[in-house]
Amino acid sequence: MATSDILIAVIGVTGAGKTSFISRATGRQDLLIGYDIDSCTQQVIPVTYSINGRTVTLIDTPGFDDSQRSELSILQLVADYMERTYAEGKLLSGIIMMQPLNETRLTGSERTRTTLFKKLLGEDAYQRVVIAPTMWDHLDDNTARLRESQRMQREDVWGDMVSRGAVVVRHSDAVQSATDIVHRFLAFDTTVELLVQRELTQNGGQLALTSAGKHLDQNMAATIQKLTQQVEQLQGSIEAAELRGKIAVLEAEQRMLRERRWWRCVVM
Ligand SMILES: Nc1nc2c(ncn2[C@@H]2O[C@H](COP(=O)(O)OP(=O)(O)OP(=O)(O)O)[C@@H](O)[C@H]2O)c(=O)[nH]1
Ligand SMILES: [Mg+2]
Structure with a gap:
């Protein structure tokens, strides 16, 4: 153009x-x-x-x-x-x-x-x-x-x-x-x-289906897996509880990315 x-x-x-x-x-x-x-x-x-x-x-x-x-x-x-x-x-x-x-x-x-x-x-x-x-x-x-x-x-x-x-x-x-x-x-x-x-226009605005969204999803999955392994090694300790909290936050974000097609930030 x-x-x-x-x-x-x-x-x-x-x-x-x-x-x-x-x-x-x-x-x-x-x-x-x-x-x-x-x-x-x-x-x-x-x-x-x-x-x-x-x-x-x-x-x-x-x-x-x-x-x-x-x-x-x-x-x-x-x-x-x-x-x-x-x-x-x-x-x-x-x-x-x-x-x-x-x-x-x-x-x-x-x-x-x-x-x-x-x-x-x-x-x-x-x-x-x-x-x-x-x-x-x-x-x-x-x-x-x-x-x-x-x-x-x-x-x-x-x-x-x-x-x-x-x-x-x-x-x-x-x-x-x-x-x-x-x-x-x-x-x-x-x-x-x-x-x-291009991707957002073609897929009706679904970030999870874009190349960047998929990459972020994979990163989150890899981090969750790494933290889960650490939790297993640190069983029962305060650190393990902290890591579980981080995992819960990441899992919630991953669900948000995958499910909440309508979720939008307001840009003025
Ligand atoms: N030494 C040096 N300092 C720089 C340079 N560019 C920016 N700074 C300093 O780096 C700090 C961060 O700069 P910002 O311009 O706020 O960085 P930004 O990329 O906008 O950061 P976000 O808004 O957090 O994403 C400031 O203290 C700047 O003064 C540079 O080329 N050299
Ligand atoms: Mg800035």
């Missing part, structure tokens, strides 16, 4: 620097940026501004790995917003996927989250993805390069995205860096559909 307005989704784990990036790009000082370990952005928030007479909207999203809300509620928020805007004919020009590089190792949680993002986007959208590593300002250049190339070489991280056209562009937390990244999308005069948008 041809477009004059530019719509860009900004996704990434909590604390990746999504809201800071949008603040740098737009000059907005009133956006809620996190200064402690708790995740900050709680809603999908579109921030609109103008570049050379063109309307640009950067869509801020709550980060997964949220310290206050479940992955399900965040996925539902993002999926709802994408489904609703898709139905209104507001399609994306592209996606900025932010990833902090400050972890010493490539963690299982980063790989799982990256897979969830890929399931949301779908392979056809990779050519419109800018992967923006952040938090490398405290690293020496060699370390930053090493962490980037490790992720680019692995198919289960950025490798498959890069081979299908995604580009990796470091963001330095500076205005110029944010502006340069946004300007990349101005060159596109067509839009892109996300896999989750």
